[in-house]
Amino acid sequence: MKKALKDLGEDALIDRLVRLVPRDPDPVTGPGDDCAVIDTGNTRALQLLKTDAMVEHVHFLPDTPPRKIGWKAAARVLSDFAAMGGTPDRFLVTIALPPSWPVARIEGIYRGFGECLARHGGFLAGGETTRVPAGSAAVISIAATGTVVPSHITLRSGGRPGDLVLVTGRLGGSIRGKHLTFTPRLEEAAWLVRHLKPTAMMDLSDGVAKDLPRLAKASGLGFQLDREAVPRTRGCTVEQALGDGEDFELLFTLPPRKWNTRTIAAWNEAFPKLPLTVIGKLSEGAEERLEGGWDHFAK
Amino acid sequence: MKKALKDLGEDALIDRLVRLVPRDPDPVTGPGDDCAVIDTGNTRALQLLKTDAMVEHVHFLPDTPPRKIGWKAAARVLSDFAAMGGTPDRFLVTIALPPSWPVARIEGIYRGFGECLARHGGFLAGGETTRVPAGSAAVISIAATGTVVPSHITLRSGGRPGDLVLVTGRLGGSIRGKHLTFTPRLEEAAWLVRHLKPTAMMDLSDGVAKDLPRLAKASGLGFQLDREAVPRTRGCTVEQALGDGEDFELLFTLPPRKWNTRTIAAWNEAFPKLPLTVIGKLSEGAEERLEGGWDHFAK
Structure with a gap:
């Protein structure tokens, strides 16, 4: 049987496709950000x-x-x-x-x-x-x-072993309405790159379950996820918070020394309504997967 | 009855839509090129x-x-x-x-x-x-x-009264195959902007019948078209040459003094296989229309 899109998955497909077209011989950054x-x-x-x-x-x-x-x-x-x-x-x-x-x-x-x-x-x-x-x-x-x-440029690939993994906001249940009305985190990201300089960052479009493994893989690392720490939208289960997707919150990593009483207070003063939560850390280790998250061709 | 896309036409639609979104307060060029x-x-x-x-x-x-x-x-x-x-x-x-x-x-x-x-x-x-x-x-x-x-920049809006209207190649019948295999006229355009400096230029995507009025309107002018002069693909009628669309040849304008024995010879030496043909001229006068050409919502 011929291979169809739904059998391959989006990331693997893109990896195959980009090899077929001339690419920048001297790129500023690698692909996949x-x-x-x-x-x-x-x-x-x-x-x-x-x-x-x-x-x-x-x-x-x-x-x-x-x-x-x-x-x-x-x-x-x-x-x-x-x-x-x-x-x-x-x-x-x-x-x-x-x-x-x-x-x-x-x-x-x-x-x-x-x-x-x-x-x-x-x-x-x-x-x-x-x-x-x-x-x-x-x-x-x-x-x-x-x-x-x-x-200020912050890639997915800059994470280092031991870095904390953080997210803005609360996750899950976006389909109930937030996916149409969300606030893109431009001000928050601008604050972060100026004040804390995340080592790696991406936005959460397909859910932590898909996107955290992507960030860790881009950094050549594994990760540990504290499932109970994941900030959930009211009424959502952990599985929904990890897998629903379309949160459009920021997922980023910081050296632990940068997350302290002073910087926590500064964030809370700048963005009093938006929680910032540590949900895990990056670690040495092989690629890991999580169940759930949105694959564009799986359904 | 509510107005639907097919009643309005693409150009009029775009005119209405772009007013609804913030635009560059200090643009290098106007819209519509x-x-x-x-x-x-x-x-x-x-x-x-x-x-x-x-x-x-x-x-x-x-x-x-x-x-x-x-x-x-x-x-x-x-x-x-x-x-x-x-x-x-x-x-x-x-x-x-x-x-x-x-x-x-x-x-x-x-x-x-x-x-x-x-x-x-x-x-x-x-x-x-x-x-x-x-x-x-x-x-x-x-x-x-x-x-x-x-x-080198060449807009649709630079045409002047009396300028000749020229096209590269032969027009019509693209659907038989050329629309999938055509050569984009990058080399030819680069030669033209260096050697002849067209006053206005665009590519022929919707057919001369649609695109020449667009170029003339952008230049605030009317035009005269010599229908018999239009270079036709073998087997095409004048109507097909004007209306089929997807020719992807260059349509451009030149002051008449620039189109002389010397410049014609220089073009023929640079591009011996590609005809360059005068098909009309720009004139003072109101907006004109031609029958035919491809409207993206008319069918």
């Missing part, structure tokens, strides 16, 4: 590049309010810039949708998109619309550039 | 940004060989960089497709994409895959950055 990092010849800032797609029936539903769809489309990408320690710059929006869609629905998507950019930063640089056949799912694809101060 | 133009702080080059989508059943078919799909996905974007007088840089590939797709088909798409980049320039900076529901059309979305020397 939240954004690609590009040197455009500006000495004060590196450029970040990100593309992200949202699919009807997968990331939003036919009856999802269009402004929330647009907000989510922007916020997902902003969350990736946050995860690199960067800030957003230019956005390109591509919408592929059936010809029967009412114009008001598309305008609603752009309006929500615009509200998120007005709040968190970034400009529209271009838009493209194209049709899909009647009955096909609509697809919204966002591409964006960002910038990052070279000393 | 083949690429967005960004000043990243590098004094020797401006950055070009482009996003483009290809949809199954619209831009390729379920039985289209995957390498040709990948070639086309890359070449369409390269053609847009050519149209600005620029060169390609970094590419991001997003593929949204049903979980049943065989991995070999996706690999074929990446392989064709890679062949086109290896031939014409550009590096893969990132890839993303996501699923669409079973039965939905696959969507391939490409985002890319390019660069352009500031003195």
Whole structure:
């Protein structure tokens, strides 16, 4: 039987695909981070590049309010810039949708998109619309550039043995509504890279169960997870907190000495409403897996 | 009755949508060109940004060989960089497709994409895959950055009254195969911006019937088209040459004094196999329309 997507999984697929195309002979960073990092010849800032797609029936539903769809489309990408320690710059929006869609629905998507950019930063640089056949799912694809101060850049691969693993916010149950209205953690990430300099960072899109192993693997390390410590959204089980996905909180690592009474107090003063929680640590050791988390082709 | 996409048309839709989102307060160029133009702080080059989508059943078919799909996905974007007088840089590939797709088909798409980049320039900076529901059309979305020397940049809006309108190659009948295998006119455009400095330029994606009025409108001018002069692919009528679309040839304008025995000979020496043909001229006057050409929502 031929191998289909659902048998391979997304990470393994991407690993295979990128080998088939010319790649940067002298990249600023390796592949596999939240954004690609590009040197455009500006000495004060590196450029970040990100593309992200949202699919009807997968990331939003036919009856999802269009402004929330647009907000989510922007916020997902902003969350990736946050995860690199960067800030957003230019956005390109591509919408592929059936010809029967009412114009008001598309305008609603752009309006929500615009509200998120007005709040968190970034400009529209271009838009493209194209049709899909009647009955096909609509697809919204966002591409964006960002910038990052070279000393602020934070990759998945910088974790060191013994580093604490922390998360912002509470996890799980995003499907009840947060996945459409979440706040991308740009301010929080900017604070972290200035005050604590995380050794590694990413945003939680597929759940700790998928994303913590990714961060540890990128750092060439194993990890220990304190399941009981994972901060849960009210009404969620540990399994849901680890596996639901679409939390869009920050997952990052710190040397233990950096997490002390003084820095905890500073965080609480800067972000009094947002918990910051140690959920485990990185360790020497082989790649580990956790049950659960969102695989884009498994369902 | 509510207004649907198919009643409005793509250009009018984009005009309405871009007003709903924060835009650059100090843009290098206005909206509506083949690429967005960004000043990243590098004094020797401006950055070009482009996003483009290809949809199954619209831009390729379920039985289209995957390498040709990948070639086309890359070449369409390269053609847009050519149209600005620029060169390609970094590419991001997003593929949204049903979980049943065989991995070999996706690999074929990446392989064709890679062949086109290896031939014409550009590096893969990132890839993303996501699923669409079973039965939905696959969507391939490409985002890319390019660069352009500031003195080479050529917009749609620079045409002047009396300028000649020229096209490269022969037009029409692309659906018979050329739309999957065409050569993006990067070398030709680079030659033109260095030797003739077109006043305005774009690539022909929707057919002269749609695209010439766009170029004239961007330049605030009318136009006269010499229908009999339009270079036709063997076996095509004038209507097909004007309306089929997906030619991916260059459409550009030149002051008449620049098109003389000497410059014609120089072009023929540089590109002996590719005709360059005067098909009309720009004129003072109101916006004009032509019948035909490809509207993404009209069918």
